Each structure stands twice: as C-alpha cells, then as structure tokens.
Amino acid sequence: GAVVSQHPSWVICKSGTSVKIECRSLDFQATTMFWYRQFPKQSLMLMATSNEGSKATYEQGVEKDKFLINHASLTLSTLTVTSAHPEDSSFYICSARDGTAYNEQFFGPGTRLTVL
Amino acid sequence: DQQVKQNSPSLSVQEGRISILNCDYTNSMFDYFLWYKKYPAEGPTFLISISSIKDKNEDGRFTVFLNKSAKHLSLHIVPSQPGDSAVYFCAASRNSNYQLIWGAGTKLIIKP
Numbered sequence: 001g002a003v004v005s006q007h008p009s010w011v012i013c014k015s016g017t018s019v020k021i022e023c024r025s026l027d028f029q030a031t032t033m034f035w036y037r038q039f040p041k042q043s044l045m046l047m048a049t050s051n052e053g054s055k056a057t058y059e060q061g062v063e064k065d066k067f068l069i070n071h072a073s074l075t076l077s078t079l080t081v082t083s084a085h086p087e088d089s090s091f092y093i094c095s096a097r098d099g100t101a102y103n104e105q106f107f108g109p110g111t112r113l114t115v116l
Numbered sequence: 117d118q119q120v121k122q123n124s125p126s127l128s129v130q131e132g133r134i135s136i137l138n139c140d141y142t143n144s145m146f147d148y149f150l151w152y153k154k155y156p157a158e159g160p161t162f163l164i165s166i167s168s169i170k171d172k173n174e175d176g177r178f179t180v181f182l183n184k185s186a187k188h189l190s191l192h193i194v195p196s197q198p199g200d201s202a203v204y205f206c207a208a209s210r211n212s213n214y215q216l217i218w219g220a221g222t223k224l225i226i227k228p
Binding site: 004006042043044046049091093094095104105106107108109110112 | 150152157158159160161162165205215216218219220221
C-alpha cells in the first residue's frame with residue numbers, strides 16, 4: 001500500500017518556540033494532504049486540508065496563524081506550530097489522499113509534540 | 117453533533133472467536149464508509165471500506181456490513197487474533213467528498 005512518512009516522530013520544545021512537522025508521501029503523488037490532531041482517548045480531529053499549490057482550508061476553531069500549513073509539492077506538506085504552548089502538546093497525524101483511490105487516505109505514523 | 121458514533125469504548129474477545137465492532141451514523145447523505153485500525157502512537161491503517169450501494173464487503177478475516185435503513189454498520193473479524201488488539205475507528209464521507217467524519221473509536225482486546 002501507499003506509504004506516508006512523518007518527521008520527526010517525536011519532539012520536545014520549550015514554550016514560545018516554533019516546531020515544524022513534515023509529512024511526505026513516499027510512493028505516490030498526493031493531491032490532498034490532511035492534518036489531524038488526536039487527544040488521549042479521543043477521536044481524530046481534522047485540523048486542516050491542504051491542496052498542493054494552494055492555501056490550506058482550516059476547520060472551525062483551528063487558528064491558521066498558529067498552525068501554518070504549506071503544501072509546496074505533491075509529495076510534501078509541512079505543519080508549523082508557531083509559538084507553541086503546553087496546551088499544544090498532542091499527537092499530530094498527517095494523511096495523504098491518493099487521487100485515484102476514492103476516499104482512501106493513507107496515514108503517517110504521527111508526531112508526538114510535547115511543549116514544556 | 118456527533119454524526120458518527122461508536123458507542124462501545126472497548127470490547128474484549130477471546131482469541132479465535134468473532135469480534136463485532138459497531139458504528140452508527142446520523143447523516144443519511146453519507147455514501148462511503150471506512151474502517152481503520154490504530155495502534156498506540158501510530159497513525160491509523162486502512163482496513164476495509166464499503167459503498168452505500170452495497171450491504172456487505174469482505175476481505176479475508178474482515179467483513180463489513182451496512183444496514184442503511186438502520187444507519188448502522190459493523191465490522192466482523194473472524195477468527196480474532198492477538199494482533200487484532202488495537203483501536204478501531206469507523207469513518208464516513210458523502211458525495212465523493214474526501215473529508216472523513218470519524219467515530220470515537222473502540223478499543224478491541226483479544227484475550228489469549
């Protein structure tokens with residue numbers, strides 16, 4: 001199946017710093033990539049949808065100035081958590097949609113962010 | 117408003133027996149349903165899907181049943197194996213929209 005990677009797999013940072021998370025589709029071109037956040041024992045919450053070469057579409061309640069998303073190529077999307085605070089600590093997961101597979105999204109392994 | 121519901125937060129099943137995970141939805145416009153499996157600290161892995169034009173889809177040990185009139189779908193795993201222990205999410209979408217609406221997940225524990 002299609003492979004999606006994320007880097008880093010975990011990161012610890014100080015409050016006020018910015019953290020960039022990369023999401024790559026390794027063996028296919030992803031026209032659309034998604035960023036999710038998962039709180040402990042809860043479902044995945046879609047944060048934003050990014051299409052290559054255009055601005056991301058953010059879900060209601062997600063601050064676009066805080067969570068910057070860039071989808072510069074068909075295989076790479078980045079999420080930057082700016083001025084991170086402890087409440088931003090979470091598990092962030094990206095997924096990529098293979099344009100030929102109806103509604104199937106392939107997920108990355110996730111990134112554990114801990115803000116001290 | 118929670119459009120996709122998985123009312124059982126956890127389920128414990130003996131190895132070798134059948135595991136049945138349930139999912140209910142409220143939006144009759146949903147036309148595609150998917151099941152994902154997730155291990156701790158990993159991303160979800162696609163398992164099986166079903167279109168609303170079908171009522172059953174089978175792939176090896178996994179079978180998904182869809183009852184549109186009841187707005188209910190279920191995932192059957194038989195026989196259950198220890199490696200099946202994970203959290204299972206159902207998700208739904210409509211009108212070829214790629215946006216998935218997720219249930220809260222059910223933690224499946226397979227007892228040896």
